[in-house]
Amino acid sequence: MTPRFTTPPPLAVYVHLPWCVRKCPYCDFNSHALKDVLDETRYVDALMADLDAELPRVWGRTVESVFIGGGTPSLFSPGAVRRLLAGLHARLRVAPGAEVTLEANPGAADAARFRGYVEAGVTRLSVGVQSLDDGLLARIGRIHDAAAARDAVTAALVSGAERVNVDLMFALPGQTRAQSRADVAAALALGVAHVSFYQLTLEPNTAFHRDPPPLPCADDAAAMQEDGIAALAGAGLTRYEVSAYAKPGARCRHNLNYWRFGDYLGIGAGAHGKITLASEGVVTRSVKQRHPQRFVEAALAGDAALRRDAVVSTSLPFEFMLNALRLTDGFEADLFRDCTGLPLDAIAATVARARDDGLLGSDPGHIVPTALGQRFLDDLVARFLPA
Numbered sequence: 001m002t003p004r005f006t007t008p009p010p011l012a013v014y015v016h017l018p019w020c021v022r023k024c025p026y027c028d029f030n031s032h033a034l035k036d037v038l039d040e041t042r043y044v045d046a047l048m049a050d051l052d053a054e055l056p057r058v059w060g061r062t063v064e065s066v067f068i069g070g071g072t073p074s075l076f077s078p079g080a081v082r083r084l085l086a087g088l089h090a091r092l093r094v095a096p097g098a099e100v101t102l103e104a105n106p107g108a109a110d111a112a113r114f115r116g117y118v119e120a121g122v123t124r125l126s127v128g129v130q131s132l133d134d135g136l137l138a139r140i141g142r143i144h145d146a147a148a149a150r151d152a153v154t155a156a157l158v159s160g161a162e163r164v165n166v167d168l169m170f171a172l173p174g175q176t177r178a179q180s181r182a183d184v185a186a187a188l189a190l191g192v193a194h195v196s197f198y199q200l201t202l203e204p205n206t207a208f209h210r211d212p213p214p215l216p217c218a219d220d221a222a223a224m225q226e227d228g229i230a231a232l233a234g235a236g237l238t239r240y241e242v243s244a245y246a247k248p249g250a251r252c253r254h255n256l257n258y259w260r261f262g263d264y265l266g267i268g269a270g271a272h273g274k275i276t277l278a279s280e281g282v283v284t285r286s287v288k289q290r291h292p293q294r295f296v297e298a299a300l301a302g303d304a305a306l307r308r309d310a311v312v313s314t315s316l317p318f319e320f321m322l323n324a325l326r327l328t329d330g331f332e333a334d335l336f337r338d339c340t341g342l343p344l345d346a347i348a349a350t351v352a353r354a355r356d357d358g359l360l361g362s363d364p365g366h367i368v369p370t371a372l373g374q375r376f377l378d379d380l381v382a383r384f385l386p387a
Contacts, residue, residue, distance in 0.1 A: 013092070
């Protein structure tokens with residue numbers, strides 16, 4: 001079945017800045033410990049060259065959001081971020097009021113930097129706190145302590161940014177349920193309107209996977225999650241995705257685009273992208289060279305793509321559901337057709353069986369996981385795998 005699109009889905013841009021002060025033992029992102037002086041100018045030059053090579057795939061389309069992730073983007077100066085954003089605006093049609101997020105870590109940012117990022121065009125700051133307990137922070141290899149984390153969030157809140165997110169993990173090595181509750185309470189006391197609250201998992205190719213620390217059992221981890229959801233809801237932060245909680249008006253528009261199977265242009269070392277070529281009836285995915293130096297050299301030479309593939313149409317239902325079913329309020333059924341180019345008939349039988357099993361709600365025009373579906377989300381999504 002060949003996808004047919006009337007228009008491509010909304011477009012976002014993801015920019016990857018791959019360096020950190022130190023690699024955390026649980027991190028499986030494409031991040032590299034900074035060993036020498038950071039050559040911001042050359043890397044931004046490479047980002048612009050990478051973007052230039054991608055432009056023919058998105059001519060005329062409007063960018064709804066930009067996300068600068070890492071790594072630790074706050075290692076880059078406000079001047080470098082200003083040049084990066086100016087380059088994006090010069091080459092792309094960026095929507096007025098577009099959300100522009102920059103990730104920052106305590107210990108690698110201060111009040112002056114936050115103000116500089118906002119003046120450069122950043123509208124949303126995401127602070128990687130992870131915990132507000134000194135002992136737990138030491139166990140997961142973070143470079144900051146709880147005081148530095150609180151200072152960073154406070155500085156972000158007064159920087160002029162429109163919105164601030166805090167990343168917070170639970171089920172950390174040796175963490176008790178009481179400590180998890182205290183972490184959530186401490187984060188809420190800072191006054192943020194968005195929290196990403198997620199469980200530590202041992203990912204392959206990480207130090208923790210090679211030498212696992214003692215983690216809370218599954219029952220304790222589930223109890224920590226339930227405690228956190230209740231505390232966040234009590235403070236007015238509604239769960240709108242598996243690990244995202246926000247007050248009204250504070251949801252992350254960039255991440256919502258991912259979960260609604262929108263397009264995103266990925267530039268930078270190891271960046272992933274998804275672009276719909278509507279006129280050709282094809283959804284494509286790309287990955288850039290992972291190592292920073294190889295990326296810079298390849299981008300400046302004209303093509304930093306490590307891989308660029310068309311998504312097989314039979315895989316589109318699974319890829320769509322892998323994202324969209326993470327949303328607690330689900331999605332309008334027509335979104336599937338609009339973003340995959342496939343008719344609803346392609347998923348109708350699977351959706352009907354999932355409804356019969358109590359995993360999806362009964363509204364025919366709206367597909368939403370029930371409480372049972374949220375609990376067994378992996379099993380629900382797996383039903384959409386191609387035969």
